[in-house]
Amino acid sequence: MDIREGLIPTVLGTAVTATGYALKQNRKVSPMISNTIFGFGLAHVVLGAIDLVEHRR
Secondary structure, rough: OOOOEEEHHHHHHHHHHHHHHHHHHHHOHHHHHHHHHHHEEEEEHHHHHHHHHHHOO
């Protein structure tokens, strides 16, 4: 099985971003926490996408 470099951080970042977005919809969670999780996920998506583009075959 051949997994391209950058695919795992991109998929993980997508899941974390979706979790952060879901927490933003919940009024019981602090906005600072939900924004931090959302931003952490977006950073992983961006860094994973950079790896995917950089290591094309």
